[in-house]
Amino acid sequence: MDMNEVSTIYLIRKFNEYYTNLFKNKNFLSCIPPSFNEREWGFIPIRYKRMWRHLSFQNLGEMKKFFLKNTPLHLYYSSAYYEHPDIKKMSEKGWKGADLIFDIDMNIKNDLKYEKMLLLAKDEVIKLYDILKSDFGLNDIQIVFSGGRGYHIHVRDRSVLKLKSEERREMIDYLSANSLNIDNVLKKREVVGDYGIERGYYYGMVDSSWGERVWSSVITFLDEIRNMNENDAIKKIKELKIGKRDKFVKDLSKKDALEMYQMLKKSNIVELMKKDRKITTDKFFKNLVERIVENELNMLPIKNTDNPVTTDIKRLIRLPGSLHGGTGFQAKLVDNIDNFDPLNDAIVFSDENKKIISIVDTDISMKDNKYKIRKDENKLPEFVCLFLICRGLAYLED
Amino acid sequence: MGKETIDHLRSSIDTDIYTIYKYPFLDDARKYIRDSGISFNDLLEGSISTIVDCGRKRVEDALNGKIHEYDNPYLEILSYPVANIILSCINDIGLIKRYAYFESKRVYExxxxxxxxxxxxxxxxxxxxxxxxxxxxxxxxxxxxxxxxxxxxxxxxxxxxxxxxxxxxxxxxxxxxxxxxxxxxxxEDTLPLNIDKEDCSKIINRVGDIITCLKEKDNREKISKIDSDCFPPCIKGIISKTEKGINLSHHERFSLTTFLHKIGVKKDEIIQLFRNMPDFDFEMTRYQVDNIIGESSGTTYRCPSCSTMKTYGICTTERNKDCNNVSNPIKKYKINLDRKYKGIV
Known part of the structure; x- marks a missing residue:
């Protein structure tokens, strides 16, 4: 739907007011990326929805002045640092390095409700942040709610700035663990006795970070089951679903699940696993561990990053603190991800009631309230109105 | 300067030479070359023919896919800059890559x-x-x-x-x-060195047969019949890498093989294309190509879609604008063929 003139003028006024206040605010400085004068800037104006890019600003005053004059619907800067950020030909800009960016976007599961989607995205962000810290030892990581469907992670640790596209892709492969299967984390090894090689084999933990990570969650899982009552344990074991590979065609029967539970209860098998980092070949039990591994390989890796965003070392990325023109939410710098609630914390407009014409019936949860929106006329807080206008679902009456 | 110089050097060298001759890139090796009193011009003039022969051998070995073997440490150190000069004068990127590959393999061992x-x-x-x-x-x-x-x-x-x-x-x-x-x-980053054209001609005279051999090799490797003009940018990109002897990633090899197979390039011709790879191994390549085109596995793999190519980083076009928004490189090839031969624009 093309926005009508009244709505457009209203949007420009509200966005402009927002940016006027933002630029006065001291906190805004924390949103400005380091070396902003070496970056390319771009924006989409509210009225003519075409990307305007290859801008560069030598000082903040210049930038503020420009964006108050040209109110952006979307506002971006380059993850890359350039010798000449304002040259139009990409090859002549003189690439000097780029922040490492991850875009967590739950786009794929579009059957999900928005709120649920954002919660899942948050879990992914926490997983990603932890691995970037523990495995890669990276510092200077910013988490930003994108204002849309997910989060952006900006890594500005000096060690990553020079990474090329293919090296960033290798990091993505690591984080998503797409090429991992059970053989990469649990290896079949022959049992060697005192008299040379004996018959038989066991499964040992593979000496890699993913091997360790999966192994320790297998142990946690087994410990959990062991401490459950019989019914809960059986339920949990039976929930272990068949993986992509045709190896485990059958679901476990209730009888099998019970036997596995009993074995875990009365044997010291988990203690041995903790101590020796291997499991014996009891087929029955191995079947359980294989299922858990399969399960963890689906749960632990970070599967929902938009890969081209990370591998493109000349990408434009939304400025933290700016507004997302598709929702009217703020692309919000997140201090504490655990407590962050986008549908509260990223809402910037007032709750003053306003009359608006909706073109759909829909429910929206924002600021801890559920808003029932009916087709035609509604009276709703300003922040809901702006959300609907940005989404193209409603307009102001002429 | 002649044999006496080499002998003189031999006597004045400490034991360290036995380590550094294997690694002529070391700072110590450079110092040795400096101290030898042999000038760049001496090397260019080829007045010390054993050194030039040895340098030339280094290049030949790479061209023939062999790890360079040596028995005379004194010569080896000096032959290293000579090889660099020869490679710079021939100035063939494929040969340089190949040399770099075999030289690094030697050092690895x-x-x-x-x-x-x-x-x-x-x-x-x-x-x-x-x-x-x-x-x-x-x-x-x-x-x-x-x-x-x-x-x-x-x-x-x-x-x-x-x-x-x-x-x-x-x-x-x-x-x-x-x-x-x-x-x-x-x-690969240092070569070719910037050497004066006149100086080069002196060297080229002595290595003419290497160049002939290189050209023959090039000709053998051109693919026939198929109109490579019409390949989509992603495939062109991979092929130009093979021409330059740049090693391909697994995904690139896979994409190229599936693409060429689909448009009817014969297996042997596909294998030929990989010949220029620094680590080319005929048996291994045949095995892998067989596998991908389904001769050994029974599964014929399809050419990856444009979005997959994007994820691999092989597709470099922006938002498909150069490729008519097709979903697969094969389609782009067909569009290009149509345009070229049927005059459709």
């Missing part, structure tokens, strides 16, 4: 036998970060990524490595492989 202290020293010269922890070597992940990216082996992918706080632990053998890869990159 030597390094495997070295003591820890020596490895630490070389790593430092190459700027590879290193922490020694007992028998393990640890290197920083960016150095690892940078130097392992051309190794086509699952074992090397990060996902199978142990990495903690940015440091990756490696066996000695793998760490020295990284050094060798770094060396390979350095050779």
């Amino acid at each position: 030597e390094l495997k036998k070295e003591e820890n202290n020596f490895i630490i020293k070389i790593a430092a010269q190459f700027g590879l970060r290193l922490k020694k922890d007992g028998e393990k070597y640890e290197t920083y992940f960016t150095d690892y990524l940078n130097n392992s990216r051309r190794i086509n082996d699952q074992k090397w992918s990060l996902v199978n490595k142990k990495i903690s706080k940015g440091w990756i632990s490696l066996e000695k053998e793998d760490f020295v492989r990284l050094i060798a890869e770094k060396y390979r990159e350095i050779i």
